[in-house]
Amino acid sequence: MFKKPLASLISDLQIWVSRSGLLHEIKNYEVSQRYIHMEMDCGEKVTVRNSRNSRSARILRLKKYKKPCKHCKVSDERINRFLQKHSDNMNTKIMAFSYSESKKKKSKKLGHEKKKQSKVPVKSRSKNVQTYTSGLKGKTDNVSKPDTFTPAQKERINELLLPGEKITFSNDPEKYKEVESELVSKRRDDFKKIYENNREEQIAKLERTISQFFIDKGFIEIKAPIMIDIDSVKKMGVDKDHKLSKQIFYLDNKRCLRPMLAPGLYQWLKNFDKILPDPIKIFEIGPCYRKESEGSQHLEEFTMFNFCQMGYGVSRDNLEQLIDDLLKHLDIDYKIIEDSCHVYGDTIDIIHGDLELSSAVVGPVPIDMNWGIDKPWMGAGFGLERLLKVKHGYSNIKRASKTHSYYNGLPTNL
Numbered sequence: 001m002f003k004k005p006l007a008s009l010i011s012d013l014q015i016w017v018s019r020s021g022l023l024h025e026i027k028n029y030e031v032s033q034r035y036i037h038m039e040m041d042c043g044e045k046v047t048v049r050n051s052r053n054s055r056s057a058r059i060l061r062l063k064k065y066k067k068p069c070k071h072c073k074v075s076d077e078r079i080n081r082f083l084q085k086h087s088d089n090m091n092t093k094i095m096a097f098s099y100s101e102s103k104k105k106k107s108k109k110l111g112h113e114k115k116k117q118s119k120v121p122v123k124s125r126s127k128n129v130q131t132y133t134s135g136l137k138g139k140t141d142n143v144s145k146p147d148t149f150t151p152a153q154k155e156r157i158n159e160l161l162l163p164g165e166k167i168t169f170s171n172d173p174e175k176y177k178e179v180e181s182e183l184v185s186k187r188r189d190d191f192k193k194i195y196e197n198n199r200e201e202q203i204a205k206l207e208r209t210i211s212q213f214f215i216d217k218g219f220i221e222i223k224a225p226i227m228i229d230i231d232s233v234k235k236m237g238v239d240k241d242h243k244l245s246k247q248i249f250y251l252d253n254k255r256c257l258r259p260m261l262a263p264g265l266y267q268w269l270k271n272f273d274k275i276l277p278d279p280i281k282i283f284e285i286g287p288c289y290r291k292e293s294e295g296s297q298h299l300e301e302f303t304m305f306n307f308c309q310m311g312y313g314v315s316r317d318n319l320e321q322l323i324d325d326l327l328k329h330l331d332i333d334y335k336i337i338e339d340s341c342h343v344y345g346d347t348i349d350i351i352h353g354d355l356e357l358s359s360a361v362v363g364p365v366p367i368d369m370n371w372g373i374d375k376p377w378m379g380a381g382f383g384l385e386r387l388l389k390v391k392h393g394y395s396n397i398k399r400a401s402k403t404h405s406y407y408n409g410l411p412t413n414l
Contacts, residue, residue, distance in 0.1 A: 007152030021066025042071035224264025308379035
């Protein structure tokens with residue numbers, strides 16, 4: 001009997017059964033060669049071995065579960081669809097039962113099914129099997145050899161491919177090992193070239209490039225604390241009813257990890273206004289944290305770059321010129337569109353394709369009063385991972401992030 005890999009079962013079902021028998025709905029998952037990392041709708045995170053013969057795979061095939069997770073709120077439709085799935089050999093329907101049924105009851109049911117099958121003549125059963133398998137969309141008569149790479153195999157190949165590299169997913173499943181081996185060999189060579197040549201990490205290199213660019217433009221680099229007072233976030237107009245408040249990593253009832261660089265920049269503008277000559281020009285590059293891990297454009301930990309100029313020379317034209325000089329220096333194409341946001345009001349957004357790279361503002365704005373700022377200013381914020389995604393053509397922003405799964409866009413699971 002052909003057994004689907006665990007990754008394929010997860011891809012098909014989008015359902016997970018925990019060791020305690022709870023039925024969860026999968027929010028997102030990542031597949032590596034040996035492991036599958038999953039996050040459930042309830043927030044639970046699970047890592048399991050990617051095996052055809054594991055307990056997890058067996059439970060998903062047999063449809064064993066005790067009850068749905070009350071926090072995942074698995075819909076009745078999803079549960080019914082899960083229970084109506086058929087077995088991997090595609091010759092017989094699988095019988096669904098939960099942990100709450102006794103072993104005796106299960107054995108009686110299974111015995112009853114066997115008796116019913118034994119009464120069907122061989123020719124009749126063969127005909128029924130043909131009718132059943134022919135109704136399965138995308139399946140072939142030869143169940144032991146799928147007509148193309150499995151979803152898990154395709155995901156593995158796509159993980160190993162770099163931007164611009166293309167491959168045809170062969171109809172011969174035996175080709176998978178050959179293709180994977182060739183790509184793994186290429187990626188090992190890529191790592192050796194990095195080690196022999198520049199040895200620079202891409203986020204750190206981009207930080208240095210931007211830092212030097214703005215220092216040459218007369219800006220002073222600052223570093224503000226990563227742990228900030230919750231009152232600082234409230235000063236930015238983010239109260240408990242604001243959607244961003246639900247994305248903040250709170251440390252206790254007074255502190256949190258900063259979700260943006262702006263509070264620190266405001267504080268430095270206020271401090272420097274008493275010390276430095278006009279205009280005051282500052283910038284910061286550093287990590288921020290938000291609970292927004294869904295999709296290919298967001299990360300929970302990301303690197304922001306913000307610059308700000310206060311006083312003389314503040315205008316939209318000068319702001320756009322600075323942005324243009326920077327993105328030309330980085331060799332990134334862009335366009336500007338008008339927008340608005342809850343915190344700053346009217347903004348201009350810097351867009352590449354359908355991806356927002358930056359949001360820029362010319363002040364003053366109402367929240368300036370919360371920080372004791374009463375002079376005109378201009379500024380913009382960029383996500384470094386987004387800049388790298390665009391610059392290198394990555395399909396997923398995780399290739400540009402701080403992670404153990406990738407280094408400079410290269411997969412490390414080799």
